[in-house]
Structures are given as structure tokens and as C-alpha cells.
Amino acid sequence: MLGENLLSKERYEYLVHNFASQAVLVVGDIMADEYLRGIVRRISPESPVMIVEVQNEELKPGGAANVAHNLCALGAKVFLAGFVGEDEIGRNLCSIIEQIGIRTHAVFCDPSRPTTRKTRIIAQHQQVLRVDRERTHEAPAYLQMKLVQGVQEALHNVDAVIISDYRKGTLTKETVATLIARAQQKAIPVITNPKPASATWFCGATVLSLNQSEAEELAGPMPSHGKAFVEYGAALRERLQVEMLVTTLGPRGLAYWCQDGEHRHVPAHPIEVYDVAGAGDTTISALALALLSKATPLEAACIANHAGACAVRKVGVATVSPEELLADWNQV
Known part of the structure; x- marks a missing residue:
């Protein structure tokens, strides 16, 4: 079994239980994930499209707020920093975030933009449309x-910083450099999950995570295995000047490359996938908490794989609890 090959069940459980001892600051693009769920009974007479009869509406934290939500769900103490718009959605979102237990002292209102909102329309458990509203x-x-x-104020209370950049305008190159420098002054690790357009801003970070398509946007087609695969990741890590590069590979699991030359492809275990939305946020959250809990890179990658597997079994952007993560050991 995959988990047993990489770490013992006792070690796995110890690391997951230790998540509750960690405090993390998440900085980045705060978004609202809105869900309209309903059923389809007929096609519109106006044009050949489905008519979704909405039966349920839900607003959830998205973007950097979803990373914060994942960390909180996994048991960590979480602080959030970023911007929302001066609008009802922003106010409602902040209220939801605070009710979850996430500290929002560094969440500020930006009157120059609406709160970024992604509206997903779901019918019969299938996402049929997404509408984005943003500047x-x-x-x-x-x-x-x-x-x-x-x-700067939050750094006194945390063990790590996650910078979550979706290129929505919260972060600039100069701001990122300042944040990394401030964290380094306090010897606080910085874990990042940027978009390719901003990946080079994060030099000096402890961990940088990309999915396969993002890595390929930066470095071209990724070899599937062998020496070329190892050299591909090592070269990209060196180019980005980070201590550890993590690349999620979808159904193939994930791979990582470390500054000391350690590298590994950690295969995923076979699962039935329902929805990959938000799975990257779950993966980076679990990886960060595992590393803070003194897991080795290999152990952290194994736990992150389990967390991602738990997330994609669910419809929509979802979080994972420590109990689900512990139970997933028995699914491999």
C-alpha cells in the first residue's frame, strides 16, 4: 500500500494530530465561491440551454480564503491577510470567514474593486456553468x-506564511519581496502557490507549488519519467530559486525537488474523482502543516497526496478534516 511504503500508520497519525499545534498566516487573493444548486427539468424555449431551477444557494471562502479554510479545517490556528471589496458579498464573506474561526485583522477593504466572486451553477451534482465577477x-x-x-504584526503569532497568488491584484512583485524578507528575518518558512506569471517573484521561498500545466507554462512540456523528468524539475527549482519545488501531477500524484538534491515522484493511489476544484489548495495546506510538524519532504508529500484524494472525492471546492485524512489511510 502506498502509505505503508512511505511512512508507518503510527507516524502518519502522529503528524496529522500535530497539525493542531501549528499557526499559519495566509496572504493573497481573497475570493468568494458562490454555489447555486438545483435541478434541470426542461430546455429553455428562448435558446437551446438548460433551465436550472435553483433550490439552494451557498457562499464559501475561495482563493486564499479557501487555503485558510483548509488549514483551519485541518486543525491549525489561521490568520488571513488580503482585500475584499466594499460590497455586500465582501461583508458576508468576512462574516463567514470569522465564523469559521479564521483571524481577519489583516483583511482590508479595497473600494476600487468588487470582491472577486466565482459563481458555480450545479445541476444533478454536475457543474454546468461558472460565472466570474472580478477586477x-x-x-x-x-x-x-x-x-x-x-x-508584520501577524508574524509574531505564526509558525509559517503561505502566500497564495491568483493574479487578482492583491500582490505585487515588490510586496511579495517585502513579505518574504520580513518572514526570513524571523526565520519563518514561506510556502507559496503562485500562478506562472508571478512565479519568479517568489525567489527565496521555502516551498513553491505548481500544478503540471503551470510548470509547463514556465518550462515547456514535462517529461513523464526518467532522468529527463528529474532534470526538468531540478532546473525549474534552480530557476525559481526556492528551497523546494512541488509539482502536483493530477492522477499521477505529485513530485518534489529539494535544494540538497533530494527528489521524488510520489504516485497517487487510484480513486474515483468527482471534482478537482480547490484540490490544489487542500494539497498545499496539508503539505505545509506536515512540514511544520517536522515531516520529511517525502512524508509531507505522502500526506498531501492523501489530502488531495479526500478533496477530489467531493463535489465543489471542499475542505478536509483530520478525521477524513486519518480515515483515508485505510483507502489505499
């Missing part, structure tokens, strides 16, 4: 300064 210009300089100040 992605850089946040004003005075808000960037407030963000840095808020992060």
Missing part, C-alpha cells in the same frame, strides 16, 4: 502598505 488591477499603494503592516 484584477493592482491594489492601490496605500493598501499595499497596510497589507505589509498587517502581515
Whole structure:
């Protein structure tokens, strides 16, 4: 079994239980994930499209807020930093985030943009449409300064920083450099999951995570195995100047490359996939908490694989609990 090959059940359980001892600050693009769920009984007479009769509406934390939600669900103490719009969605989202137990002292209102909102329309448990409402210009300089100040204050209370950049305007190259430098001054690890357009901003980070398509956007087609695969990841890690590069590979699991030359492809165990939305956020959250719990890179990768497997079994953007993560050991 995959888990037994990489670490013992006792070690796995010890590391997962230790998540509750960690405190993490998440900085990045805060979004609202809106779900409209219903059923389809007929086709519109106006055009050949389905009519979805909405039966349920739900608002959930998205983007960096979803990373924070995942960390909180896994048991960690979580702080969040970023921006929302001066609108009802932003106010409702902050209320939901606070009810979850996430600290929002460094979440500020940006009147120059609406709260980024992704509306998913789901019928018969299938996502049929997504509607995005957003503006992605850089946040004003005075808000960037407030963000840095808020992060500086939060650094006194956390064990790690996760910077989650979706290119929605919260972060700039200069802000990222400042945040990494402030964390390094306190010897606090920085885990990042950027988009390819901003990946080079994160030099000096402890961990940088990309999915396969993002890695290929930066470095071209990824070899599937062998020496070429190893050299591909090692070269990309060196180019990005980070201590550890992690690449999620979908049904193939994930791979990592470390500064000391350690590298590994950790295969995923076969599962029935329902929805991959948000799985990357779950994976990076579990990986970060495992590393903070003193897991080796290989152990952390194994736990992250389990967390991702738990997430994709669910419809929509979902979190994973420690109990689910522990139970997943028996699924391999």
C-alpha cells in the first residue's frame, strides 16, 4: 500500500494530530465561491440551454480564503491577510470567514474593486456553468502598505506564511519581496502557490507549488519519467530559486525537488474523482502543516497526496478534516 511504503500508520497519525499545534498566516487573493444548486427539468424555449431551477444557494471562502479554510479545517490556528471589496458579498464573506474561526485583522477593504466572486451553477451534482465577477488591477499603494503592516504584526503569532497568488491584484512583485524578507528575518518558512506569471517573484521561498500545466507554462512540456523528468524539475527549482519545488501531477500524484538534491515522484493511489476544484489548495495546506510538524519532504508529500484524494472525492471546492485524512489511510 502506498502509505505503508512511505511512512508507518503510527507516524502518519502522529503528524496529522500535530497539525493542531501549528499557526499559519495566509496572504493573497481573497475570493468568494458562490454555489447555486438545483435541478434541470426542461430546455429553455428562448435558446437551446438548460433551465436550472435553483433550490439552494451557498457562499464559501475561495482563493486564499479557501487555503485558510483548509488549514483551519485541518486543525491549525489561521490568520488571513488580503482585500475584499466594499460590497455586500465582501461583508458576508468576512462574516463567514470569522465564523469559521479564521483571524481577519489583516483583511482590508479595497473600494476600487468588487470582491472577486466565482459563481458555480450545479445541476444533478454536475457543474454546468461558472460565472466570474472580478477586477484584477493592482491594489492601490496605500493598501499595499497596510497589507505589509498587517502581515508584520501577524508574524509574531505564526509558525509559517503561505502566500497564495491568483493574479487578482492583491500582490505585487515588490510586496511579495517585502513579505518574504520580513518572514526570513524571523526565520519563518514561506510556502507559496503562485500562478506562472508571478512565479519568479517568489525567489527565496521555502516551498513553491505548481500544478503540471503551470510548470509547463514556465518550462515547456514535462517529461513523464526518467532522468529527463528529474532534470526538468531540478532546473525549474534552480530557476525559481526556492528551497523546494512541488509539482502536483493530477492522477499521477505529485513530485518534489529539494535544494540538497533530494527528489521524488510520489504516485497517487487510484480513486474515483468527482471534482478537482480547490484540490490544489487542500494539497498545499496539508503539505505545509506536515512540514511544520517536522515531516520529511517525502512524508509531507505522502500526506498531501492523501489530502488531495479526500478533496477530489467531493463535489465543489471542499475542505478536509483530520478525521477524513486519518480515515483515508485505510483507502489505499
